[in-house]
Amino acid sequence: MPEMTYRDALNMALKEEMRRDPSVVTWGEDVALYEGSFKVTRGLLAEFGEERVKDTPISENTIVGVAVGAAMGGLRPIAELMTVNFALLAMDQIVDHMAKIRSMFGGQVNLPMVVRMPGGGGSQLGAQHSQSLETYFMHCPGLYVAYPATPADAKGLLKSAIRDNNPVIFLEHELLYNSKGEVPEDPEFLVPFGQASVMRPGTDATIVAYARMSILAQQAAAELENDGISCEVIDLRTLTPLDTETIMASVQRTGRAVVVEECWRTAGLGGHIAATIGENCFDTLRAPVKRVSGLDVPMPYSRKIERICIPQTETIAAAVRELMAAKY
Amino acid sequence: METKLRAILPDHELIRFYEQMVLSREFEESCAEQYTKGHITGFLHLYSGQEAVAVGATAGLHRDDYILSAYREHPQAIIRGADPRRVMAELFGKSTGLCKGKGGSMHLFDPDLNFMGGYAIVGGQFPIACGLAFSAKFRGEDRIAACFFGDGAVNQGTFHESLNWARLWELPVLFICENNFYGIGTEVHRSSALASIHRRTCGYDIPAEKVDGMDVIAVYKAVKYGAEKVRETGMPYFIEATTYRFRGHSMADPAKYRSAAEHEVWKSRDPIPNYAKRLLEEGIATQAQLDAILAKAQETVQEAVRFAEESPWPEDASVYEDIYV
Known part of the structure; x- marks a missing residue:
């Protein structure tokens, strides 16, 4: 098994799933041309093109809301928020829409979507960029919340998140991006949700x-x-x-x-x-x-x-x- | 000189507009009655007065086009084709409701009709309409997203974010503002620096027009034109339909902030009798036909109430259903 970073394992998961399923699309602030603030989306624009890998305006609530609509329309969008701190601007779309649309409409529609966001403190980024908001998402019924610790889990959980038909909040720890570990190359390597x-x-x-x-x-x-x-x-x-x-x-x-x-x-x-x-x-x-x-x-x-x-x-x-x- | 109705549409479609407006009004007035009886609970926002917008607009769209709306949306769902019995059952909170009693008055939804929901956070539907339009464009489908909202929604961040986004990504979204001039009790000029709402889209380079929302034919023509424009260009288009709600914001609102004189002026512009007059004058329908349409609508609504009353409540175990796949 090759050793790679948590960042590269996430990148591998994104690429594998985008190759496997043409309905997987991704967008967020600086994810395409700039290849992501943390470079998790490196190489995606070059491989998949601007129809599937898209830069967005700085409009977090709408970044999530457009993914909600696209998922209702049958795509598998992956929205990236630059950090979890900015998710607070998107809480209306996350809590009132993404988490509720399936149940409040009587189970008539699925939301196969992922919102990825780096989080956590420890980089001297100050009060507004160092938050750990996992409890906020965990508190809200209707969402799944994944937060990997190792590169292998980063790959396997993200792939499961993308394939899941439920809306998933996918947290990534900023201080783990450079951590290394063995990661299975198998494109069918999945880590199931709900198994510690x-x-x-x-x-x-x-x-x-x-x-x-x-x-x-x-x-x-x-x-x-x-x-x-x-x-x-x-x-x-x-x-x-x-x-x-x-x-x-x-x-x-x-x-x-x-x-x-x-x-x-x-x-x-x-x-x-x-x-x-x-x-x-x-x-x-x-x-x-x-x-x-x-x-x-x-x-x-x-x-x-x-x-x-x-x-x-x-x-x-x-x-x-x-x-x-x-x-x- | 007004264009003759027959120059615009065949008789049966002109008559269908009348049927739909009458059914909408009868349905809403019946809801008010059921609310006072305690059969409908929670919030109840009625559409009476605004019928020309939903009826004209729906006719101007294709059946494959998505419709999204806010929380004053019963007639929009029914005109799109939702079974009035199942809409009433949803309002009663019964398991036979459109959303199994989980949604209620503000959250009607029927994916088979491409009726993609009533949303109760003001402006929540804007980004979702953009996302649906994106999915349609991405897959090369010939459909647009029609996004209805009120005048109160235009000062939400999502309005500005989504107009910008729709133009930037060149998304097929038709924005339809139902300007009834009041966000609960706050009149437009007290909440918007530029009260002429359609003029606000110039900042996003989206063409816009204003239409008389009390005239079903005017709305139909504007939406048909706008929808074709969206289809042809792949770009968003914006319509402001000025209208008026004859009731308060919700059943809890006696609407004391509006003068009786203002109300009377708008009442004289009631889209239903005014349209009936045109149908009669132009010999498209007889009074007997119009009376029969009203009787049929009343019967449909009575049947909807009977269905809702007789339907079972949801099972307690259903609270855990439908949250996750």
């Missing part, structure tokens, strides 16, 4: 994470192994559907759980997962579920203080140690 991956088996505690947090959780688990603490790391892959079965099965065995989320702690997805574990695994839990979250602050610019606002390997490791030391 056990990145690392373990017996003492379960760490539930997603996207870049899963990578940090793996590092924390490797560090803890040296101290004789065995952690199981579960990478969710998709936030909706959420694979609660895999989470519960693991926590039933380990009796301890840490949920890691990059987003804000208050009313965040970590709280939802912690509550779900509490409701289902109360008898087997040996300690309360712990959350490691982004701090509840607008992201500051300075790298010294930005760092403490985002979960890091050491904060995850510290949370597991605290959990192991606590006596109940």
